[in-house]
Amino acid sequence: MAKDPLNPPASYEAALEELEQLVQVIESGQLPLEQLLTGYQRGAELLAFCRGRLDAVEQQIKLLDEGSLKPWAPQ
Template sequence: MKDMEKKTYEGAMARLDEIINLLENNKVSLDDSIALYQEGVELASYCDAKLKSIENQVTKIYEDQQLKDYEGE
């Protein structure tokens, strides 16, 4: 998806939900289905990377059962 750097996790998940509904309800042509599937894969990858980034931030904040100030990456 273009402009992926501007996308939020919540926006990406909402778009994924739209894509799933379109594909499940057979409301698009085969060619459009392929394009939507590709967009969905890109969005899923973006969401996975975003979650891993958040997980790393939380791990840095909460190490050895102690809360620490987050200093960024």
């Protein structure tokens, strides 16, 4: 199921992929309660990791745009 919770993901993409797989396993309803709790905890860790990475990128973009975050419009 989940990887070792003490090891952080290698990247945002790896964390997102693991989180997606974990959600599928949890939603299947086939896990015993203890594994469900462990999976939920790992999911929370992965979500926090992803949010942290996204916040860091947002801060870098603000610096590049001279302190103001400009709205993104698809072309």
